[in-house]
Amino acid sequence: MPGSFTFSSLPKQPVPLVVVSPRRILADLLSKGWVENAIPFIAFVLVAGGIMLTTRDYFGATNLLNLAQYATDGGLLVLALLIVVAVGGIDLSVGSNFAMSAFVALYCFHILGLPTPVILAASLAAGGLTGAVNGVLAGLIGCGALLATLGTMITVRGLYTLASQARLVEISTSARVDDLWDWIGFERWLGLPVGFWALLIVAACVFVMFRQSRFGWHILAVGGNRKAARHGGIQVKLTIFLAYLLGGLVVGLAGFLYAARQNSVGSDTGVGMEFFALTALVVGLGGFVPGRGAVLSVLVGFATVYLFNNAMINAGYRGDFVQLSMGAILIVILAADVKFRKNRHRLLASTYLDPVRVDIDGVKGMDGLMPHEIRPKLREAEILAPGKLDGPEDVILDADGNLYCGNRDGRLLRLRPPDYSRVEVVAKIGGRPLGLAFDPEGRIVTCVAGMGLLRVTMDGAVELLTDQTGRSLLSVQDDTTIRMADDLDIAPDGTIYFTDATKRYDIENWGLDLLEGRPNGRLLSYDPRTRKTRTVCDNLVFPNGVCVTHDGKFLLVASTWSCSILIFDLANAAAGPRVFLSGLPGYPDNINRASDGGYWVALAGMRNPIIDQSMKYPALRRRMTRRVPPTNWLFGNLNIGGVLKLDGDGRIADALWDAPGGPLYMITSMREHEGSLFMGGVTNNKIGRLRLENADNGWTGPKSYWGEG
């Protein structure tokens, strides 16, 4: 009974172009990596906004350039501190070191009269020396970062006071002028102060170091977990030493730039700088976090503190009041940030599931075929290989009658006729094979959950065909990766059509997709000639089984949670699906060809009035997932399933059920072969074989698809 339906007369299945849901957008945003920095960034925006509202022309070009000019040394100090904190240390000596480097620069310039590049080298050397001392004490000897840098802070400050008192008059009375020195101190390059360029370049270098370089990764590893880093073969002490040294060099550069700009130092130069830098760091990182090289966040934190401080002082507030309000606001920012970080995952978990109302057609076309109305025909089925399999989601037979099925442990298995009792391993895939199909060359193409579409040859070679498709329209979350490739079929022209059942859940959590009820899946195609993957139709409700019709012109796709079967016209798939059959009594899984021109549909589970009603209550389902333990969630009845026989026009002709407690309770796939029907189930450990009456005993799947050859 081959199909005689007219495609254009079938009802159209509406498919949303985009799924819009505020909760989903929130959940997708929360699962982005950069959302970690949300609070410091929001704080920065609020501070900037507040200043904009209260201070006229604060963000004018002149003031911004001025701000940039003076931001350099603070910004560099924050970066220096970031490097040291990232390795798990702390550097209290940055302020003293900064002052000392500035003094060295001025001394070299005014008293020794050295050329500017040499002065830069001297400043870096001075900064680096203090950094090296810190590194030796805290890193190599292991004196403890706080103690060591406290010591250097006091010592260097003492040295600086002695030296600057002795030479300050001489420096301030010097009349030396140098073009390069002044250019560095006062001029602009491409519109920005030279010093600010230095800050930007150093920030970029540190950013790249943490992102890309081996040394940067070592720093983060040591800061994240010193013991693990040592076990991983990282030279921990050397890394710490080098981090302090690098921090010292950056401080040296800051001192040099300060000296070039100010041309003088005072007794209070650099005093309190370490606390200013620490504050900016803590605001940016949301706490004192070792092992995190977040350059951008730290600079945002620095900008927040710097602008706030600057605006308050500009507005004429007293210094102590500025400090007081700054402290209070910082505490608020930090508290919000810590709370947010702590609860982000919880918030994400509670917003991820996003149910929607689903109205499913009532059961249709099953009169006299329901399990309580007819004899359970599967009771007569023979059980093959009991206990030797684990979850054969799909079964397929080659022309010689060998049966292939996937196994939960990631292997593709073969069972040989006639008794199908011995299990052989065809290939180890690594992921769980779900749908299977033979290509014209007799190789098995399989959908593997979490891996994508793979091809297996009979000698066990596994080849990945595709694991990515184009990104969905307007998706916040990158959904290019195929998350749950489920079933496939191959059209006469060789194009492989396969389903990605859900883009939002993994195979362990596919049940949540039922509770969500949203169109989260998609139909994809892969052309082996061009090796291109295309999204044929996005936003389908759990598209599951796929079957090319006998004439090769149409494609049947089971939509599991909507209990319906959709049909695509392969000549014009972009026109979207129509409904081939709806109102099924259960959740359809795979669809396969029958010898008489009809189709077999596996029912993985059965609908019941309660779950159908609950699909109309999305808020209830969401509350349930939050308040009821997962094992107690209301669910479709997956303990009873069966096989439906459709004729070529999509009418239900017969139904095969097992007895209520029977062994073939949940059926996810079935294949007809030479007058027998072979059935597998994703939670079963056996395969059923039923002799069919009135079936074509010569019919096999490979012949139906690829002919006798």
Added chain:
Amino acid sequence: MLFATRRSDPPAMTLEGVLGPNTRLDDAAGIAVDAPNAVCVIEGLGLLFSSGSAVLAIEAWDARPTPWAVFDDTVTAIGGGPDGLVAVGLAGGGLAVCDRNGAAAGWTAPAAGPAAIADLAFLPDGAVAAVDSGYGPGDDMFARAPWDDRARGSVTSVRRDGATRQLASGLHCPTGIALDGSGAPLVTLFERAAVAELSGQLRQSGYPAYPGRIRRTDTGYLIACLARRDPLIEFLKTERDFVAEMKQSIEPRYWISPRMHPEFSHDFPIEAGATRLFGEIKPWAPSFSYGLVIETDERLVPTASAHSRANGLRHAISDAVCWNGDIIAVSRASGEVLRIGAGGTVQ
């Protein structure tokens, strides 16, 4: 009372500790009985248990059950009293009081008795206290009780002369009665999973199962449990719209509720964890039916338990008594009288 909403009941007991799962009910020896419900020990006679509208008796566990009396309606309760008196409650609300041999003991039928008798007990004053759960034989108590807000259960005392007096009313689905050490009646409340005094004051609550009958033992009480409490059902009690639509549009047999039988049907709802694996029901799977007998001390705190888990068949334990040192229980799901063995009280 600004913070009144923050108060919450103590958490319900979980199936852990002395209530931890075991297979004592599944391992127990059993006598297959057609439609059993109540069981009772009569001094000098042996064990009486109901089978449909008949009451059978055995002198010893190995003895063949002999018919003791037959009534014209389904027997729903048996209670033993002084001088060998036996009170038998019938589904339609009828009450028969017999002597040791099953013959009528000359009690006058009460003028206005309860609608249905869920359990019976002889009070110290010689009257019989009959518990009316509020659900008649045609009502599916298991399906309806969780979704019923009305507390229409009552306890009525019936005297020899037929005079009746209502001892308590406004109880929510009482299913069992026993006298405490001081002779005051205690009732089990099925849906509230609690034991209460006749005033409605809860004596002990938070049991992990919906109790059937309660019986006094030497060391405390035996509570026979009809089904396990289920977090999904407890949750749905807060979903009023959903429940209203369910009651309106779905037959009670498909409602989400505790069930008597662990049967499979394609149109019953299940919970996510109840999915079979390799065709087997996981013993730890959530299930709407369950078999549980709880032994408690004098303060009604559990001291031991006997289970038939999700994969067992001996569910819906309606009654349990101590007889010759053994616990005897009735499983309505499997249609058996079970001998669980010595009380498993663990000190």
